[in-house]
Amino acid sequence: MRLRSLSFIVLASASLAFGAGLAPGAGFAQTPPPAAPAAPAALSDSLPIPDAPAPKTSKAWLVMDYATGQILAGENVDALVEPASITKVMTSYVIAAEIAAGKIHRNDPVRMTEHAWREGGAGTDGSYSGFEVNQTAPLEQMEIGMVVQSGNDAAIALAEHVAGSEAAFAQLMNAYAKKIGMTRSHFVNPHGLHAEGHVTTAHDLALLGRALIRDFPDAYAYNRIKEFTVGPITQPNRNLLLWRDPSVDGIKTGHTSAAGYCLMTSAKRGDQRLITVVMGDVSENQRAVDSQALLNWGFRFYETHRLYEANRVLASPKVWKGAADLVRVGVASPLLVTAQRGKYSRMKASMELPRSLTAPIAKGQRIGTVKVTLDGKVVAQAPLVALDAVEEGGFFKRLWHDLLMWWES
Structure with a gap:
């Protein structure tokens, strides 16, 4: 299995190609762009996969x-x-x-x-x-x-x-x-x-x-x-x-x-x-x-790729009325995908996150979904969960956030 870090900009419902670097501290090791493949390899990677050699005499x-x-x-x-x-x-x-x-x-x-x-x-x-x-x-x-x-x-x-x-x-x-x-x-x-x-x-x-x-x-x-x-x-x-x-x-x-x-x-x-x-x-x-x-x-x-490790931060959306203003989210178990050799760079990731989150949030609570597509087809997806609990904030913070939420709406 080939290990490689994948990165994407933290935006609700964003969709973009793998390999886009994040700012330092975002929880990912940046991956340098691969060297350009030789022409024969590139030509081979663009070809469709031949049919599997189906056993002719089996049930x-x-x-x-x-x-x-x-x-x-x-x-x-x-x-x-x-x-x-x-x-x-x-x-x-x-x-x-x-x-x-x-x-x-x-x-x-x-x-x-x-x-x-x-x-x-x-x-x-x-x-x-x-x-x-x-x-x-x-x-x-x-x-x-x-x-x-x-x-x-x-x-x-x-x-x-x-x-x-x-x-x-x-x-x-x-x-x-x-x-x-x-x-x-x-x-x-x-x-x-x-x-x-x-x-x-x-x-x-x-x-x-x-x-x-x-x-x-x-x-x-x-x-x-x-x-x-x-x-x-x-x-x-x-x-x-x-x-x-x-x-x-x-x-x-x-x-x-x-x-x-x-x-x-x-x-x-x-x-x-x-x-x-x-x-x-x-x-x-x-x-x-x-x-x-x-x-x-x-x-x-x-080939199989390990896209995201468990408990690594993939996004930190804002939380209203919480003791903390952000909640770290990621996948609870490694997200892997199997795809045709040579098509890794064509995969795209998207995150679906709610427009707003309100405390309290329990650790492990499902927050959204991460999806991986190849040529428009979903090839892997997993729940995005809270990596930490976020308790309710104090009375005055909740009151202030009520006012801000009303203003933003």
Whole structure:
């Protein structure tokens, strides 16, 4: 992600290009104008972005910018699909959240129950981890077996340890999915084998991958492990891109006859991270080829900028009847935007602020909105909030300001 300070003159409803310098002390580091690009680069930047390399044989796909959550391209992103073993990313999220809450621990002994072994072990058609039936293993090892080997038996054993049963664990999955914003997903089991009503969307899965990376990076790190050994059996991670692209560090594969071949990937190049989802492809290799093409396209044609830092002063509008005459306003969290490479200088910012503000004003109170546009289209916006509280002024100041407000009106 490229960091660069953006500045704009503090005026209500003002609209102007980025890069206009503010007077010293306005809260921004001034950015010198960039050197003029060479002619070939300028010519390239003026060209339209080519269409994304759409997977020809998948049911749904997308490429998302991690920092902003913006979908750069996709098809059927909200269509219901079966997630197959990508379900286990949701299982990992629940486990990590329950560990963070202190309800379970990484060194807990997890038993491979007979139910888990029979339903998800070596005697089934699905992938398995190989932990011995009626024996225990540390929770962290069992989870790595689930993530790397895609062990259905490990997923069931973990679900039973966390919630007592698969059905109870599925309730936790759906509760956490709702918190993440996965509005169209419904989980029935922790492993992803076909079950009635066990559905999601490409968009929801991308949101899940983004949440796991953001909220629980230690749990996410299991996804880059290339192979794992349980007893005498060593199994490789089925994500072929871990071997083909050094920038890829996750996330998860999936396959059933109903779901087809699925792959959710994430890669980081420099400071930029992308997430891709390909659902219902025709082969293990094709899902990797399609995902690689989407990653290359996204990194080539898009970049993410951090426009404004949290709690930096963007404006100081006047306040009537307050103990202070001004209130500092800014954004509560960093404002980022993803746009076509080479178009940063064409972005424009505008602030919408009320014509007058009257105390009291609470810290964090929404004051207005900052919007960023590119070629007339809004590409990012965020609330402007009060960075400080402004209490009411004394009796005589309020009386005096009543008179001034009447005069100005």
